[in-house]
Amino acid sequence: MSGNAPQQRITIDLGEKEGEGIYSNLALITHSPAEFILDFARIVPGLPKARVHARVILTPQSAKALARLLDANLERWEKVHGEIKLAGQPGTGHNIGFQPTDGT
Secondary structure, eight states: OOTTSOOOOOOOOOOHHHHHOOOOSEEEEEEOSSOEEEEEEEOOTTOSOOEEEEEEEEOHHHHHHHHHHHHHHHHHHHHHHOOOOOTTSTTOOSOOSOOOOTTO
């Protein structure tokens, strides 16, 4: 939001099904000039396919805002709980969960 724009209060309605959430250990991100598409999938050991359980489509501006919010929240979480180790870092064990790909 711009520094001059008044803040608007909104009410968020969270349905029972959406409130349960989904588990995802794989995210795929694609984009076009107009949108970012985030597919959240789940890999199950021993199965050759991953199933997408949720797709979120964002404008580039919303994607950038989401990235900043995630960064800020990760920083706050690490201040309380300690550094989050990514796969491939010393002391992390197996390479499971979200994995960076070339170009990310």
